[in-house]
Amino acid sequence: MSKEVMEAIDDKNHSVTFKVIGGILMELYKSFKFVVQATPKGEGSLVRWTLEYEKLNVDDPESNTMLEFAIGVTKDIDAHLTHE
Numbered sequence: 001m002s003k004e005v006m007e008a009i010d011d012k013n014h015s016v017t018f019k020v021i022g023g024i025l026m027e028l029y030k031s032f033k034f035v036v037q038a039t040p041k042g043e044g045s046l047v048r049w050t051l052e053y054e055k056l057n058v059d060d061p062e063s064n065t066m067l068e069f070a071i072g073v074t075k076d077i078d079a080h081l082t083h084e
Contacts, residue, residue, distance in 0.1 A: 001025065007033065014038045014045075025066070030054040032063075034070070044081075047074050 002023035009016050015037035025032045035050040049070040051063055 002032075004034070014040070028056060028060050029063075030056055032066075034066075036070075047077075049074070 002020045002025045004018040004020050007017045007019040015035055018034045018036075020026060020029075020032040020034075031052075031054045033052040035052065037048045037050070038045040039048070049067075051066055051070070053063055
């Protein structure tokens with residue numbers, strides 16, 4: 001669906017920023033970034049995804065599909081890490 005590069009790693013804030021550089025997303029958006037931040041909480045972490053994008057056209061759809069993808073990835077990781 002897309003090709004990304006890791007743009008930044010912020011150890012202090014426990015975040016990683018990925019920049020989309022190719023694929024289907026670039027057909028709809030001028031720019032697209034994913035920021036994933038994991039904040040330690042108890043025995044686990046609270047994960048926040050931020051999607052930063054600029055549409056090519058005002059009438060293009062919002063990025064709900066990518067938000068659903070981020071939620072799915074988070075649930076898969078959580079299931080993997082908490083599986084005993």
